[in-house]
Amino acid sequence: MTESTSVMWFRDDLRVRDNPALRAAAEHGGPIVCLYVLDDESPGVRPLGGASRWWLHGSLTALAAELGEIGLSLTLRRGPAAEVVRAVVDETDAAAVFWNRRYGEAERAIDTDLKSFLKDERGLDVRSFQANLLAEPWTVQTGQGGWYKVFTPFYRAVTSLPEPRHPLPEPGDEDSPALHHRRLPSDELDSWGLLPMHPDWAAGLRDRWTPGSAGAHERLDAFVHGGVGAYPDEHDLPAEDGTSSLSPHLRFGEISPFEVWHAVERRRARAPKDAAGASAFLRQIVWREFAYHLLYHLPSLGTKNMREEFDRFPWEEPEAAELEAWQQGRTGIPLVDAGMRELWTTGVMHNRVRMVVASFLVKNMRVDWRVGERWFWDTLVDADPASNALNWQWVAGSGPDAAPYFRVFNPELQASKFDPHGEYLRRWVPELGTDAYPEPMLDLKESRKAALEAYATIR
Ligand SMILES: Cc1cc2nc3c(=O)[nH]c(=O)nc-3n(C[C@H](O)[C@H](O)[C@H](O)COP(=O)(O)OP(=O)(O)OC[C@H]3O[C@@H](n4cnc5c(N)ncnc54)[C@H](O)[C@@H]3O)c2cc1C
Secondary structure, three states, X not given: OOOOOEEEEEOOOOOOOOXXXXXXXXXXXXXXXXXXXXXXXXXXXXXXXXXXXXXXXXXXXXXXXXXXXXXXXXXXXXXXXXXXXXXXXXXXXXXXXXXXXXXXXXXXXXXXXHHHHHHHHOOOEEEXXXXXXXXXXXXXXXXXXXOOOOHHHHHHHHHOOOOOOOOOOOOOOOOOOOOEEOOOOOOOHHXXXXXXXXXXXXXXXXXXXXXXXXXXXXXXXXXXXXXXXXXXXXXXOOOOOOOOOOHHHHHOOOOOHHHHHHHHXXXXXXOHXXXXXXXXXXXXXXXXXXXXXXXXXXXXXXXXXXXXXXXXXXXXXXXXXXXXXXXXXXXOOHHHHHHHHHHHHHOOXXXXXHHHHHHHHHHHOOOOHHHHHHHHHHXXXXXXXXXXXXXXXXXXXOOOOOOOOOOOOOHHHHHHHHOOOOHHHHHHOOOXXXXXXXXXXXXXXXXXXXXXXXXXXXX
């Protein structure tokens, strides 16, 4: 126990429950400064896209309220993160700094340098924790001691590890020491300009989402008790509410994978009829782990083809109007347009349709996958440096364990298979079948043939 101040630096872990770093700050005993830094300046740190900035505003509002309930307050600062944290340490004469780990290369470099400066030169107690992944990327190793490039053996390796730890209670419960907060001058959240103003394009996001831990737990409960059993049958049907919709909550760490894992396992134990659904769903949670495993071992996942032959691929430079037609859902290909409009309106798109629109861009339009990755980065509320990059490379065929390039999704067949009654199409493309709907911008058969010919040049 001490009276000295500790700093709890929040990053991709905007929650109070199951937050090991916050728990450590509480156990440290003195006043706690809860800090969030908006860092658009550190070299290599990718600024958040528009939809993610919208989400962040809501998430920080919710976090501040949750912290308030346990007697803590949130300090907001803006600038290069390492400088800001050092300034806060000086300002408060803090003796300890705690955070939960993150996995991008630039972010890790910042954390490592900061840790050695504060620990070795200043003598502070600085500790980082595992909070956002079930298995740290360096702990899952192949028989030869390397890292996994293929999902199925990775999945086997992760699921044969000891059971993930149980979620931690929130600090401030009866077992934890009393909490003391230390209030510092803080930026006004509104001054960060995270919300769109002119124009305000976020109405659909507001209708669809409640950022914050409470919203995350409501979704988890509803899904675990209502949807997980039907997951194998319904998760691929875009017209249904057949998936968990947890991705943005996981992205911002409003809920932890440990909480998700154990909620699903409890359901499996109580309702054996849901066992197959539980397994299918947790397999997707492991895809998220795989994405971070790859990002950690291959920091260029979002910028470079994993398969080098794709460096020679003859991508087309799209005309601005063609790219806009894809972005705005005016290609004349109904499933592609439905998906792109869902994305623009709600900040997410059903996974099946993400694959279709990505295949259309990369194969039928022959546009470099990085162009699509950037659009998703800007428009998805769950835009994630690992999952977005992995999935774009997967669809393009340039990535690890990828769909082969010659597998070109046919949007018409995909629609008839996964949206057999056309419900999803009518929801997002109500003018379908009228003169108001555009003619197809390209011929699916011809463009598929051209894509395969282009691919033949790099094989
Ligand atoms: C081109 C493309 C880009 C994508 N970009 C992202 C992204 O930026 N962020 C993101 O979280 N997901 C991304 N995905 C994966 C997937 O589409 C979303 O995770 C999923 O649609 C989210 O909905 P849900 O939470 O209802 O998923 P559920 O089906 O309920 O799955 C539960 C969780 O598992 C994880 N998960 C599911 N599928 C995948 C997957 N294929 N890869 C990695 N994790 C997965 C997510 O965390 C998800 O919340 C992308 C997929 C494609 C094809």
